[in-house]
Amino acid sequence: MKEKDLLAELAAYLYACSNSETGRTPSERELAEHFSVSRGQIRETLAILEAMRIVERRAKSGIYLTTHQASVEAMALFAKAGVPLDPIQIYETVELRKIHEIKAAELACSRATDENFERLRGILAASEARLAAGEGLARQDRDFHLEIVRATQNSVFHKICSIYYVMGERRLPIYFNDPARGQRSHAEHLQIFDALVRRDGNLAQALMSAHLQGAESYWKGLIAGGEEATKALEKA
Structure with missing residues (x-):
């Protein structure tokens, strides 16, 4: 899967699958299995999403959606992904x-x-x-x-x-x-x-x-x- 495709698809998937109350999303392992890519690819893509303030990775806790803090570029990514x-x-x-x-x-x-x-x-x-x-x-x-x-x-x-x-x-x-x-x-x-x-x-x-x-x-x-x-x- 191309990096740009994974970025948009992962953003949309995290939005759809996050816990409505806590914002917690599936783990890196679960995401890698879902998209049939390596955990390294998921980790790199999550780093981009974190820089765009779409997600926050918390040590020993997991990945959390933080769309209320998302950058303008993130909003454009969401729109392109159909979110x-x-x-x-x-x-x-x-x-x-x-x-x-x-x-x-x-x-x-x-x-x-x-x-x-x-x-x-x-x-x-x-x-x-x-x-x-x-x-x-x-x-x-x-x-x-x-x-x-x-x-x-x-x-x-x-x-x-x-x-x-x-x-x-x-x-x-x-x-x-x-x-x-x-x-x-x-x-x-x-x-x-x-x-x-x-x-x-x-x-x-x-x-x-x-x-x-x-x-x-x-x-x-x-x-x-x-x-x-x-x-x-x-x-x-």
């Missing part, structure tokens, strides 16, 4: 993404290159084609926003914001399941793009803020929408 995130964490992530991307829009106005603009034009063209075919914009929405972050020419900024989209990979298709929402989002993308081309940082920030307010309100509404809505959010 449901806490609804409040989802909303907080959307809120943080909004803060970062508003700043990205401002920086992109002064730093974007011709190559960035060309890629944005290509993404917008692909969005139009998908809308015409009655298809969702989950991938194009991600690509548009991350290209703006890329246009800041700050690679660390791009890596941080990319994590948000890994965490939202399963939820974006749900958000764009509504055709009207896709049309509205694309129209707003066009306005943001025009502000970027004109190098108008203040306008780009304002447009990005208004654009992301829709997503923030959507997830906030789900969280406040009662038990059924919360269950739907947890499955997302």
